[in-house]
Amino acid sequence: MVDNTEALTTQKEPYxxxxxxGLCKSFGGIKAVDNAEIQVAQGTITGLIGPNGAGKTTFFNLLSNFIRPDKGRVIFDGEPIQNLRSHKITQMGMVRTFQxxxxxxxxxxxxxxxLGAQKQTGENFWRVWLQAKLVKREERQLRERAMEVLESVGLASKAQDYAGALSGGQRKLLEMGRALMTNPKLILLDEPAAGVNPTLIREICDRIVLWNQQGMTFLIIEHNMDVIMSLCSRVWVLAEGHNLxxxxxxxxxxxxxxxxxxxGQ
Ligand SMILES: Nc1ncnc2c1ncn2[C@@H]1O[C@H](COP(=O)(O)OP(=O)(O)O)[C@@H](O)[C@H]1O
Ligand SMILES: [Mg+2]
Structure with a gap:
């Protein structure tokens, strides 16, 4: 069913x-994900919903190769990634947050x-040594960008607090912020609204729309149907591990x- 060449040659279909x-994953006797598929078109906000225990989080784990599928394949940005390590997938531009x-x-x-920022000059010893000034400037730029992102997820006033002092909802926002620091092409969010207050949920939704307009693609698992219905152009439904x-x-x-x-749940 998933065929990149076909999608690329079909002008009307977004890439x-x-x-x-064909993704499958069993835990003991439980088929958590059972021959499931998904397509996320570039530039979209796509939803993934389903009752509790439907296999959504496991599906995310398979997509990001956080766990290995028993079967199936995943293509990201035109390349098969099911054999790549998670950090390599992050480098390719796909990041995920955790439930x-x-x-x-x-x-x-x-x-x-x-820590979320990648490809800092400082990672290269010789450049650190030869170009300390450049490194300083980059660090300042990174901090500025981090502050901007923190503002957008409502955490700017907490920048100097220990992450351990944050509430569960705020930790989710921090995790989303950290993912954004990598400038991803695709971001997978596992229940971004869970435990977050309604005002902030609305602000985050507005932000997601903005980031999306700037070119970032989203795949979102969410139980809050208002979030899914207001953001997503396409929604995939999983039930008992397969596409419903x-x-x-x-x-x-x-x-x-x-x-x-x-x-029925
Ligand atoms: N690491 C695991 N070990 C055993 N069973 C698991 C594990 N992860 C998930 N499951 C089981 O797989 C099924 C799907 O879980 P999950 O992917 O978390 O669903 P959802 O995110 O849709 O609520 C559930 O029955 C769950 O108990
Ligand atoms: Mg889940």
Missing amino acids: PLLAAS VARVLSRLSVMENML AVGTPAEIQNNPQVLEAYL
């Missing part, structure tokens, strides 16, 4: 930045942000099978 097909945010508690919020439906938010809302899957 699929991410395309996965339970992972931050370095004993570092400050700003330090967490700076795909369509526009309106189509998904009116799909009786989707309703049934949610009511």
Whole structure:
């Protein structure tokens, strides 16, 4: 079903930045993801929904090769990535956040942000040695960018606080900010609105739209249907590990099978 060459030659179809097909992953006897597929067109905000336990997080883990699939393939930006290490995938421009945010508690919020930045001049010993000034300037630029991103996720006033002092919702925002520091082409968000207050949810949604307009593609798992319906042009539905439906938010809302899957949980 997923065929890059076809998509590339079909003028009307946007280029699929991410395309996965036939993905399978079992844990013991449980088929968490069972022959699932997805396509995320470049430049879109795409949603992934489904009842609890549907396999959404596992699916993200497979897409980002955080865990190895039993079967299936994943193509990102035209290249098969299912055999690549996670950090290599990050370098290619795909980042993800976790349902339970992972931050370095004993570092400050700003330090967490700076760790997210890649390709600093400072990583190269010779340039550090020869061009200390350049490194300083780059560090200042990175800090400025980190502050901008922190402002956009509502954490600017917490820049010097320990990340460990943040609430669960704020940690999610920090994790999203850190992911943005890598200037990704594609960002996978696992329940970005969970545990975040409604005012901030609206602000984050506005931000996501802005980042999207600047060219960033999003794939978002979310239980908050207002978020999914307002942001996404296309929504994929997983149930019991496999694809149940795909369509526009309106189509998904009116799909009786989707309703049934949610009511049955
Ligand atoms: N590491 C794991 N070990 C065993 N079972 C797991 C593991 N991760 C997920 N599962 C199981 O796989 C199924 C799908 O889980 P998950 O991907 O977290 O779903 P969702 O994110 O849609 O709620 C669930 O039955 C869950 O218990
Ligand atoms: Mg999950």
